Structure formats: C-alpha cells, structure tokens
Amino acid sequence: xxxxxxxxIVAQSGGxxxxxxxxxxxxxxxxxxxxxxxxxxxxxxxxxxxxxxxxFDFGKEKPQDVAALRRAPAAAAGxxxxxxxxxxxxxxxxxxxxxxxKAHEIRYFFYAGGNDSMDTADxxxxxxxxxxxxxxxxxxPKTIDNDLAYTDHCPGFGSVAxxxxxxxxxxxxxxxxxxxxxxxxxxxxxxxxxxxxxxxTGVAHRSPEDAPHLVYxxxxxxxxxxxxxxxxxxxxxxxxxxxxxxxxxxxxxxxYVAEMGGTFAKDAFGHQQLGGVAETLRQIVExxxxxxxxxxxxxxxxxxGMHFAxxxxxxxxxxVGQAAVRHAVAGTTGFMxxxxxxxxxxxxxxxxxxxxLDVANAEKKVPRDWINPQGNxxxxxxxxxxxxxxxxxxxxxxxxxxxxxxVRLKRKPIPKKCGEWAKG
Amino acid sequence: xxxxxxxxIVAQSGGxxxxxxxxxxxxxxxxxxxxxxxxxxxxxxxxxxxxxxxxFDFGKEKPQDVAALRRAPAAAAGxxxxxxxxxxxxxxxxxxxxxxxKAHEIRYFFYAGGNDSMDTADxxxxxxxxxxxxxxxxxxPKTIDNDLAYTDHCPGFGSVAxxxxxxxxxxxxxxxxxxxxxxxxxxxxxxxxxxxxxxxTGVAHRSPEDAPHLVYxxxxxxxxxxxxxxxxxxxxxxxxxxxxxxxxxxxxxxxYVAEMGGTFAKDAFGHQQLGGVAETLRQIVExxxxxxxxxxxxxxxxxxGMHFAxxxxxxxxxxVGQAAVRHAVAGTTGFMxxxxxxxxxxxxxxxxxxxxLDVANAEKKVPRDWINPQGNxxxxxxxxxxxxxxxxxxxxxxxxxxxxxxVRLKRKPIPKKCGEWAKG
Numbered sequence: 001x002x003x004x005x006x007x008x009i010v011a012q013s014g015g016x017x018x019x020x021x022x023x024x025x026x027x028x029x030x031x032x033x034x035x036x037x038x039x040x041x042x043x044x045x046x047x048x049x050x051x052x053x054x055x056f057d058f059g060k061e062k063p064q065d066v067a068a069l070r071r072a073p074a075a076a077a078g079x080x081x082x083x084x085x086x087x088x089x090x091x092x093x094x095x096x097x098x099x100x101x102k103a104h105e106i107r108y109f110f111y112a113g114g115n116d117s118m119d120t121a122d123x124x125x126x127x128x129x130x131x132x133x134x135x136x137x138x139x140x141p142k143t144i145d146n147d148l149a150y151t152d153h154c155p156g157f158g159s160v161a162x163x164x165x166x167x168x169x170x171x172x173x174x175x176x177x178x179x180x181x182x183x184x185x186x187x188x189x190x191x192x193x194x195x196x197x198x199x200x201t202g203v204a205h206r207s208p209e210d211a212p213h214l215v216y217x218x219x220x221x222x223x224x225x226x227x228x229x230x231x232x233x234x235x236x237x238x239x240x241x242x243x244x245x246x247x248x249x250x251x252x253x254x255x256y257v258a259e260m261g262g263t264f265a266k267d268a269f270g271h272q273q274l275g276g277v278a279e280t281l282r283q284i285v286e287x288x289x290x291x292x293x294x295x296x297x298x299x300x301x302x303x304x305g306m307h308f309a310x311x312x313x314x315x316x317x318x319x320v321g322q323a324a325v326r327h328a329v330a331g332t333t334g335f336m337x338x339x340x341x342x343x344x345x346x347x348x349x350x351x352x353x354x355x356x357l358d359v360a361n362a363e364k365k366v367p368r369d370w371i372n373p374q375g376n377x378x379x380x381x382x383x384x385x386x387x388x389x390x391x392x393x394x395x396x397x398x399x400x401x402x403x404x405x406x407v408r409l410k411r412k413p414i415p416k417k418c419g420e421w422a423k424g
Numbered sequence: 425x426x427x428x429x430x431x432x433i434v435a436q437s438g439g440x441x442x443x444x445x446x447x448x449x450x451x452x453x454x455x456x457x458x459x460x461x462x463x464x465x466x467x468x469x470x471x472x473x474x475x476x477x478x479x480f481d482f483g484k485e486k487p488q489d490v491a492a493l494r495r496a497p498a499a500a501a502g503x504x505x506x507x508x509x510x511x512x513x514x515x516x517x518x519x520x521x522x523x524x525x526k527a528h529e530i531r532y533f534f535y536a537g538g539n540d541s542m543d544t545a546d547x548x549x550x551x552x553x554x555x556x557x558x559x560x561x562x563x564x565p566k567t568i569d570n571d572l573a574y575t576d577h578c579p580g581f582g583s584v585a586x587x588x589x590x591x592x593x594x595x596x597x598x599x600x601x602x603x604x605x606x607x608x609x610x611x612x613x614x615x616x617x618x619x620x621x622x623x624x625t626g627v628a629h630r631s632p633e634d635a636p637h638l639v640y641x642x643x644x645x646x647x648x649x650x651x652x653x654x655x656x657x658x659x660x661x662x663x664x665x666x667x668x669x670x671x672x673x674x675x676x677x678x679x680y681v682a683e684m685g686g687t688f689a690k691d692a693f694g695h696q697q698l699g700g701v702a703e704t705l706r707q708i709v710e711x712x713x714x715x716x717x718x719x720x721x722x723x724x725x726x727x728x729g730m731h732f733a734x735x736x737x738x739x740x741x742x743x744v745g746q747a748a749v750r751h752a753v754a755g756t757t758g759f760m761x762x763x764x765x766x767x768x769x770x771x772x773x774x775x776x777x778x779x780x781l782d783v784a785n786a787e788k789k790v791p792r793d794w795i796n797p798q799g800n801x802x803x804x805x806x807x808x809x810x811x812x813x814x815x816x817x818x819x820x821x822x823x824x825x826x827x828x829x830x831v832r833l834k835r836k837p838i839p840k841k842c843g844e845w846a847k848g
Contacts, residue, residue: 016601045604074597081605165827170728173498173830177440180469181505185724203825209832278721279703296723297702300609304594308731310826383825390826401627401807402734402814403589406597408633 003036003329004134006107010058011043011050012142013113013120014081016074016300017156018163018309019317020112020142024077025069026321027110027140028058034329037108044411045078046113047120050097051421055104056411068407070318071396073304076409083116085424087123092424094127101128101135103417108328110321112140114148118336119360125334138324139336139356142317144303146196149362150354151338155320156303158313158389161200163305164189164244164298165390168201171296172211172242179240183291184231187212188278190302191246194365195219197302198246200386202378211242213377219366220375221252224260227281228288230376235291243285245277257281307404311392316349323351347388427460427753428558430531434482435467435474436566437537437544438505440498440724441580442587442733443741444536444566448501449493450745451534451564452482458753461532468835469502470537471544474521475845479528480835492831494742495820497728500833507540509848511547516848518551526557527841532752534745536564538572542760543784549758562748563760563780566741568727570620573786574778575762579744580727582737582813585624587729588613588668588722589814592625595720596635596666603664607715608655611636612702614726615670618789619643621726622670624810626802635666637801643790644799645676648684651705652712654800659715667709669701681705731828735816740773747775771812 010027012020024042031040040058043049056077058066069076084093101109111121118139128135141148146157168187175185189197195217202215213234216222234241249257258277278295285293320337327335335353342348370382397405434451436444448466455464464482467473480501482490493500508517525533535545542563552559565572570581592611599609613621619641626639637658640646658665673681682701702719709717744761751759760783762776794806821829 012601016598048604072597073594075601078604079601081602162826166731167725169827169830170497170730171724173496174440174724174728177436177469177499177503178505180472180502187725204827206823206825276703279700294724295721296725297719297721298725299720300595300598300718301591301611301720301722304598306594307590312826387825392826393822398817399630401630401811402586402736402816403593403628406593 003034004107004136005036005038006105007039007041008037008108008110009041009043009050009055009106010077010110011046011112012075012077012079013046013111013117014079015144015303016079017142017144017303018073018159018306019155019314021069021072021076022314022317023112023140023142023155023321025066026318027325028066030322030325034325036329041104041106041414042077042411046080046082047084048080048082049078050100051093053100053416053418053421055414057414060412061409065407065409070314071306071394072406073306076407077411084120090424092422094123096421096424097124098128098131098133099418102133107134107136109135109137110140110324111137112142114143114145115360115363118356122334122356122360125356136328136331136333138328138332139359140320140324141336141338144197145191145194147194147363147365148359149364150359152341152349153339153389155313155317157196158310159305160197160302161386162308162310162390163302164197164201165204166308167298168212168242168244169204172204175211175240175242181292182294183235184241184243184285184293186243186245186278186281186293186295188245188247188276188295188297191218192248193218193363195246196366198244199366199371199378199382201244203383203386205377209238212244213238213241214243215377216245216249217366217371218246218248218250219368220371222249222257223251224284227284231285231289235289243281245281247277249277306394306396306406309394310390311394312389314394320351327353427458428531428560429460429462430529431463431465432461432532432534433465433467433474433479433530434501434534434536435470436499436501436503437470437535437541438503439568439727440503441566441568441727442497442583442730443579443738445493445496445500446738446741447536447564447566447579447745449490450742451749452490454746454749458749460753465528465530465838466501466835470504470506471508472504472506473502474524475517477524477840477842477845479838481838484836485833489831489833494738495730495818496830497730500831501835508544511551514848516846518547520845520848521548522552522555522557523842525559531558531560533559533561534564534748535561536566538567538569539784539787542780546758546780546784549780560752560755560757562752562756563783564744564748565760565762568621569615569618571618571787571789572783573788574783576765576773577763577813579737579741581620582734583729584621584726585810586732586734586814587726588621588625589628590732591722592636592666592668593628596628599635599664599666605716606718607659608665608667608709608717610667610669610702610705610717610719612700612719612721613668613670615642616672617642617787619670620790622668623790623795623802623806625668627807627810629801633662636668637662637665638667639801640669640673641790641795642670642672642674643792644795646673646681647675648708651708655709655713659713667705669705671701673701730818730820730830733818734814735818736813738818744775751777
C-alpha cells in the first residue's frame with residue numbers, strides 16, 4: 001500500500017493539560033520522519049482555527065522550540081470549547097473543515113481531545129469518505145478527567161494526579177501543624193462527572209494519619225449528614241481532618257453539592273453565588289462540626305503543573321502522538337490511539353487503537369469497588385492503578401529568575417485560500 | 425566568657441512555611457556542635473507545647489530524620505496561633521514558660537515566627553532577666569508574608585514566591601490557550617496586610633503577553649471602576665486577562681474587597697458569605713466586563729510547596745537557624761537573626777541581628793514605588809528584589825508512588841515535671 005501524500009494538521013481541543021503539547025510534539029517530530037507528510041500545520045485555537053482558516057506551519061518554527069513543547073503546559077497551538085452541531089442538524093461546519101483541508105492539501109488530521117473531539121473527528125472522517133476525499137483522521141487522547149473508555153488511562157491524568165496528590169500531602173502537613181486553631185482543610189479538585197482526580201489525592205494517604213483523611217467523588221452519592229459524621233470521626237481520632245473533594249460531587253438526587261451553598265445566597269451583584277465545593281464543605285464543617293475550616297481550590301493550576309509533571313505521563317503523551325502518525329501513515333483512519341497497560345508486576349504501557357465513535361459514546365467512571373464501601377476514600381485497587389502513572393519527574397528549563405521557561409510558538413499564519421467562515 | 429550550660433528548646437509559631445523545618449534543622453544540627461548545649465528539645469505545637477509541658481527530645485529522633493527536616497514543609501514540631509496576653513495584663517503565661525524552662529534546665533530558647541512571636545520572645549527574655557534566670561533567647565525569622573522589618577527578606581518568602589509565580593505562569597498558559605471561551609482568570613494569593621506574595625507573581629510577567637497582566641496588592645487602594653477599566657484594556661490588547669490579587673486588597677476606605685462579594689450574601693446556613701478575593705473579582709469580571717472568568721485559590725498549598733521550593737530559601741532558612749545558635753552560645757540574647765543582602769551584581773546574603781522588640785513593633789510593606797503608578801503591577805525594583813530569592817530548586821525525596829516523601833518526627837514526650845497549666 002502506498003501512503004497518502006499531502007500535508008498534516010494538528011488541533012488541540014477543550015481544557016488544556018500539562019502534556020497535550022508533548023503529544024503535539026510527538027505528532028510533529030514523527031511526521032518529519034515520513035516523506036508522505038509534506039508539511040505539518042497547526043490549527044490556532046483548535047477546530048476554530050480550521051474553521052477560520054487560522055493555520056500555522058510547524059516547519060517555520062525552530063526545531064528546538066518544537067522539541068521544547070515537551071516541557072510546556074497548556075495548549076501551545078491554542079484550544080477552544082467550540083462545539084459543532086450534530087451532523088444531521090447541520091453539515092455546514094463539517095463541510096467547511098473539509099473545504100479548508102482541501103484548499104491546503106491536508107490529508108492527515110490529528111485531533112487531540114476528549115469524547116466530544118473524538119465525535120467531531122469521527123464525523124469529519126465519515127464526511128470525507130462520503131465525499132471521496134482521501135483523509136486520514138486519528139484521535140489523540142487528552143483529558144485530565146481520565147474518563148475516556150477503551151484506554152487504560154488518558155495522557156494528562158498522571159500529571160494532574162501527581163499535582164493534586166502532592167498538594168494534598170503538602171497542605172495536609174499544614175493542617176497537621178496548625179490543627180489547634182485551623183482544624184480542617186478542604187481541597188477541591190476538578191472532575192465534574194468522574195472522580196479520578198479527587199481519587200488520586202487518596203494515594204497521598206500512605207498511613208492513617210496522612211492527608212487526605214476523607215475523599216469524596218461523584219461516583220458515590222454525597223450526604224451532608226454522613227459527611228458531618230465522617231469529619232467528626234476523623235477529628236476524634238486525629239484532632240484534625242483533611243478532606244479532598246471533586247467539584248462534581250452530588251447528593252443521591254444528583255444535585256451538585258457545589259450549588260448547595262448558593263441556594264439562598266445572592267452576591268453583591270444580585271447573582272446567585274456558587275461558591276464551589278470547597279467553599280460549601282468549609283461552611284458545613286464550620287457550622288455543623290463547629291471547628292475552623294480552610295478551603296483550597298487549585299483551579300486551572302492543577303492541569304498545567306509542568307514544574308512537577310509526571311515523567312511517565314509526559315513520555316506517554318509523546319508516544320501517543322507518535323503512534324497516531326505511524327498509524328495514519330500506514331493507512332489507519334477513524335481511530336483514537338489508546339494506552340494499554342501490560343500485565344505483570346512492573347508497570348509497562350504500549351499503544352493500541354479504539355474506534356473514534358466508540359470512544360465518543362462512552363465515559364469511564366471510577367469503578368465503585370475502587371472507592372471504599374463508606375464512599376469516603378479509595379481502595380488499594382485505585383492506588384495500584386494511579387501510582388505508576390505519577391512516576392518520575394519531567395525535566396523543565398529554569399530561567400535566571402528562578403522560574404520555569406516555557407516555549408511560545410511563533411504561529412505565523414499561512415496565507416488564507418478560502419472565503420470567510422459562515423458559522424454553521 | 426564562658427558559655428551558659430543547659431538545654432535548648434525550639435518552638436515553631438504561626439502559619440507554617442515551606443522552610444520553617446529547615447530553620448529547625450539548622451538549630452538542632454548546630455546545637456549538637458556546642459558542648460554547652462546538652463539536650464535540644466522541641467515544643468509540640470509551638471508555645472502551647474511549652475505551656476502544656478509537651479516537649480520532645482531531638483536526641484531521640486534519628487539523625488537522618490532531623491536532616492530530612494530540610495526537605496519537609498510545614499511545622500514538624502507542630503505550631504499554633506495561641507496569643508499570650510500583654511505582659512502588663514497577665515504575667516501568668518510568661519511565668520509558666522519560665523517555670524517549665526527551669527524544670528527542664530532550658531537555658532536556650534529559639535523561637536521561629538513572625539512579629540507576634542518576636543514580641544513573646546522579647547517578653548520571655550525580659551522576664552527571665554528580671555527573675556535572674558540565665559536564659560538566652562533568639563528569634564528565628566519565619567513568615568511567608570515577608571513583612572518583618574530589619575531583615576532584607578524572610579525565610580519562607582522565596583519559596584512561596586516561586587510557587588505563586590510558577591502557578592501564575594502555568595495557569596496563565598491555560599488562559600492563553602482557552603481565551604476564546606474562558607477569557608479571564610483570577611489567582612488569589614495569601615497576604616492580608618502586605619502584598620509581597622501577590623507582587624511576586626508579577627515576576628512571571630516577563631513580556632507584555634505573559635500572565636499575570638494585572639497584579640493587585642493591599643499597598644495600592646483598589647477601586648472596582650478602575651479594575652473593570654484595567655481588565656477591559658488588557659482584553660482589548662490581548663483578548664485575555666490573567667489577574668493576581670492579594671487576599672488583603674482594600675478599597676480607599678480600608679474595606680476588604682474579599683468582603684464586598686458577601687455584603688448581601690447569606691449562605692445556606694444563614695451566615696454571611698465571604699467568598700474571598702478571587703471569587704469576588706471573578707463576579708465583578710463576569711457581571712461588569714461580561715466575559716467568563718475563572719478563579720483559583722491556592723490557599724495553604726502555596727506556603728507548603730516543598731516539591732518546588734527555592735533552594736536559596738531552604739539554605740537561608742537553615743543558615744538563620746545555625747546563626748541563632750552561634751549567637752546564643754556566644755552570649756547574645758533578645759535578638760532575631762536577620763538576612764543581609766550584600767551589595768553587588770551577584771546576589772549574596774549573610775546574617776545580622778535585630779532587637780526582638782524592634783522587629784515586634786514594625787511591619788514591612790511593599791514600597792509604593794515597587795508597584796507601578798497605576799497600582800496594577802510591579803516595577804523592576806520588585807522584580808530585582810524577588811528574583812534571586814526564588815533561585816534554585818531544593819532536592820526532595822520521592823517514593824515509589826511518584827509522590828514526595830516528607831519525614832515525620834516521632835516526638836516522643838519527655839516526662840513532665842510541672843503541674844497542670846492554668847491558662848493565663
């Protein structure tokens with residue numbers, strides 16, 4: 001079989017991760033090795049860059065800058081949250097994507113993202129086939145939420161896990177030290193539907209006295225009464241309590257706990273105030289347990305912690321980028337690269353493939369037996385799963401000011417060839 | 425002059441820092457070198473440990489555990505926020521401290537803390553002199569707030585500066601990547617009265633496009649109107665805006681901005697809701713600028729970030745601990761060790777001394793000309809001051825699970841010799 005000749009494009013989608021640039025680096029550096037791929041482009045701000053024809057050429061970036069993507073967090077090509085309409089509702093955006101691809105002789109489309117992005121990639125792939133346009137579409141898994149099915153885990157998760165678990169460990173030592181006045185601390189992590197990130201903090205709990213003493217995830221229904229009892233029990237034993245909670249924890253009726261604190265609250269501007277999970281739990285502890293409680297909300301810091309990223313994660317992210325290119329060049333299309341954990345005592349991971357459509361339609365939550373029966377901590381199964389993903393520390397560059405140095409791409413736009421985009 | 429013979433005690437006070445244990449390590453390891461110091465004790469939970477006679481012997485800890493304090497955040501001996509009454513109001517607590525010191529033949533008192541602690545240490549020192557009890561009292565500076573006078577900077581500040589500036593840089597890249605939907609981000613830092621920590625994030629702003637684009641500190645009065653205009657101006661130029669703000673920013677009438685959001689707000693439990701600065705500024709941006717805004721609140725994580733601590737800070741913290749012992753052994757009492765920055769192009773720091781009482785009665789804020797005239801960013805003077813303090817990365821131990829390993833002291837209590845403490 002002869003490989004399809006043409007240009008390639010990489011787009012980054014959705015919330016950034018610590019290692020999505022490492023995957024992009026893997027794509028770009030691998031693409032250079034294949035003569036059938038002439039130019040490798042980047043889409044500025046994800047699929048929006050394709051739709052708006054805002055595209056840059058990785059060949060015009062310094063090779064050392066491309067290499068440095070492996071050590072830079074967030075999405076150096078830019079990302080977006082633009083959601084395309086369902087194909088049966090409107091074909092306009094999909095046709096526009098193919099118009100731009102054709103204009104720039106793009107035959108390889110590498111799309112790094114989560115479920116929604118895999119759905120988009122699948123539809124682009126199918127429309128191209130329908131229109132008899134040779135296009136090889138490969139999905140590159142990316143999400144801190146770790147909720148993609150058909151892959152053992154997602155690039156981005158290992159680093160956020162390492163970040164939040166370390167934060168729990170460090171802030172936990174603060175609570176240990178100051179419990180005579182600041183008795184409880186709540187750490188809020190990301191994770192709207194799946195509790196993988198909050199669960200990862202549980203690994204820091206190496207011994208009973210270690211933080212976090214309590215871990216709450218959306219997979220186990222949350223009850224205020226139970227929570228208050230949990231905190232009181234921990235206080236009785238250790239005199240202090242460190243709590244980790246997913247932003248998406250819900251009660252047994254599916255109501256977000258983050259929204260409870262705001263039920264009766266209006267802020268200074270008349271809006272209902274959604275204080276977030278940490279703030280809500282803090283209030284519950286102070287009012288119903290009667291001790292001082294602090295709240296920490298790591299927010300977007302947690303998904304960009306390149307200064308202490310997991311080397312395993314960074315390397316695997318690069319590997320999935322490389323694999324996407326190799327498969328595409330070999331003629332594979334309509335698949336996402338997956339990570340396969342090999343059986344055996346030592347952690348080892350290789351890549352596999354899953355259909356884009358299958359990935360798009362599934363969501364992987366934390367198995368119930370990876371959370372304890374009480375629904376307030378993890379079990380050994382989760383610990384054994386997460387620990388190897390956090391292994392190793394990725395090297396970074398440090399400037400004279402003692403702070404990290406992260407590359408910025410020049411992203412010089414290539415000339416446009418199509419008309420203005422008429423939004424679908 | 426013959427050195428006073430007896431035991432020594434170290435106590436840690438107030439909010440933990442990344443390096444207060446490094447100072448304690450410096451005290452304990454230096455004390456071993458001086459024969460006049462027989463045993464070195466630790467007070468469990470700061471001055472409370474002295475008052476309650478909860479004391480442990482560092483000689484019973486493994487030497488490698490003591491050495492590992494240099495790589496452990498927070499306060500391994502335990503800390504507290506107990507505030508002694510003014511000496512002219514009640515001598516009870518001060519006399520109790522001396523009762524416990526006498527019972528355990530403690531002749532050296534090393535107190536690591538901020539202004540209040542230096543005040544306590546000073547009073548203990550004076551009362552001892554009055555009672556003709558030979559006691560050498562040395563203050564060890566410790567505060568992330570960097571607000572102690574008579575010292576160029578405070579151990580603990582360099583590491584929190586490195587942590588928050590890196591967080592601004594990393595989360596800033598997130599905003600760069602996702603600005604088409606998540607346009608603004610607010611990062612809240614600690615600092616109730618002095619803006620040093622928020623100001624340190626400004627160092628991450630190496631070029632105009634780099635986060636943070638706006639920095640607000642308590643030293644420059646905050647105005648909502650001005651803030652909205654600032655954000656709009658940045659959005660016009662860059663399409664995104666990253667804001668760093670001290671928890672203690674105030675308007676021109678001295679009202680905390682963190683409390684503005686809660687003026688009319690009651691939470692689900694009927695309490696006034698103080699959402700914090702990040703949350704308040706987020707609401708202002710969303711309601712008055714009209715773009716989506718995220719909020720990150722690092723909380724106690726920022727003052728315990730040993731995984732990316734400043735090596736300069738860790739080493740200087742150790743050095744002030746050592747210096748405190750050397751001075752005490754030489755007969756100095758009633759002083760705090762200071763850090764002196766030597767003049768010259770290369771950063772170099774030695775130690776000096778300041779009277780405890782002088783330190784207790786002063787507070788060092790960010791000089792107005794280290795903040796720009798608009799009051800929304802730092803100037804080169806602040807950058808030049810902070811950068812060297814963040815230099816180098818302190819080594820830490822990492823476990824098989826990919827997470828840091830921080831030592832825990834055994835803190836086995838020594839037998840009590842005094843009666844119960846009757847609170848002063």
